Amino acid sequence: MPTPTPAEVIEAQRQDWNRVAAGWDKWDSYFSRNMTFINHRLVADARLQPGLRVLDLGSGTGYPALLAGDVVGSEGSVVGIDLAESMLAVATRKAKALGMQHVTFRTGDVTTLPFDSESFDAVISRFCLMFLPEIPKALKEIIRVLKPGGYVAAAVWSAPEKNPFIRVPMDVIKTITSLPPPDPEAPGVFRLAKPGDLKGMMEGVGLSPLGDEEFTADVTYATAEEFFSSLMDIAAPIQNLFATLTAEQKIEAERGIVKAVNGYRHHHRIVLPIAVRIVAARKPV
Numbered sequence: 001m002p003t004p005t006p007a008e009v010i011e012a013q014r015q016d017w018n019r020v021a022a023g024w025d026k027w028d029s030y031f032s033r034n035m036t037f038i039n040h041r042l043v044a045d046a047r048l049q050p051g052l053r054v055l056d057l058g059s060g061t062g063y064p065a066l067l068a069g070d071v072v073g074s075e076g077s078v079v080g081i082d083l084a085e086s087m088l089a090v091a092t093r094k095a096k097a098l099g100m101q102h103v104t105f106r107t108g109d110v111t112t113l114p115f116d117s118e119s120f121d122a123v124i125s126r127f128c129l130m131f132l133p134e135i136p137k138a139l140k141e142i143i144r145v146l147k148p149g150g151y152v153a154a155a156v157w158s159a160p161e162k163n164p165f166i167r168v169p170m171d172v173i174k175t176i177t178s179l180p181p182p183d184p185e186a187p188g189v190f191r192l193a194k195p196g197d198l199k200g201m202m203e204g205v206g207l208s209p210l211g212d213e214e215f216t217a218d219v220t221y222a223t224a225e226e227f228f229s230s231l232m233d234i235a236a237p238i239q240n241l242f243a244t245l246t247a248e249q250k251i252e253a254e255r256g257i258v259k260a261v262n263g264y265r266h267h268h269r270i271v272l273p274i275a276v277r278i279v280a281a282r283k284p285v
């Protein structure tokens with residue numbers, strides 16, 4: 001199969017995430033509870049404080065933008081950008097419900113930011129950069145829109161073996177159908193999992209690296225069936241793999257995933273470890 005062009009990757013991303021926006025809305029409080037530690041780490045690494053103007057890349061349904069809005073307060077502002085208008089509709093509704101007029105969202109591509117140079121004090125991002133077809137191009141945009149001395153902090157997924165909630169479904173599907181060997185350079189969930197990868201790219205565009213650390217936690221589910229249901233609602237990349245299966249294979253995959261995930265039962269819940277890499281850098285003064 002020919003390698004998709006950057007424009008094709010971006011369009012596929014837009015369609016993928018729009019398709020799962022209702023699922024993200026449905027599982028919002030569950031997801032917020034489990035992933036909140038990442039938002040707190042990002043606002044700390046980006047040195048957010050009251051009054052700052054912040055940009056969140058790939059905001060989806062609103063995180064970490066909404067926590068950033070809390071920290072910078074109404075004397076500051078946060079703009080979240082994302083390709084998927086349906087994800088942003090959820091984010092906008094949440095900002096309104098929280099009374100955060102200073103947190104706004106707009107559609108756009110992270111690799112061609114629609115903002116003036118040196119117009120942000122800080123840039124944050126959770127689980128977006130690894131999906132970009134041209135990561136260095138996006139990083140050049142980040143350094144362009146940051147004020148001198150401004151901070152950037154980004155969260156990406158760490159290694160697949162440390163993230164069974166993504167790896168297990170992929171492994172089960174691989175036993176049912178043959179998948180092409182993963183291209184380590186292609187956009188995808190684990191594209192920036194390797195220590196030093198994103199940090200090196202940031203250095204390559206002139207950012208001064210501050211940290212590249214892995215954080216671990218657990219996500220928990222009432223049952224393996226609940227895990228499967230949330231997976232199919234929110235995980236666009238797994239949905240895409242499922243779409244290649246026949247009806248019988250889908251049933252087989254569901255059974256296999258539920259069985260494998262039941263292996264992570266601890267007392268009365270399913271407990272799945274996660275590992276997230278958080279990389280921070282600063283634009284030289």
Ligand SMILES: C[S@@+](CC[C@H](N)C(=O)[O-])C[C@H]1O[C@@H](n2cnc3c(N)ncnc32)[C@H](O)[C@@H]1O
Pocket residue numbers: 010013014017018057058059060061062063064081082083084087108109110111125126127128131132
């Ligand atoms: C896994 S979701 C993460 C959403 C949110 N930051 C969170 O952590 O809950 C990835 C998001 O990145 C967005 N995205 C992917 N490529 C993008 C691009 N080139 N420009 C802007 N957003 C992009 C997707 O539309 C999607 O909403």
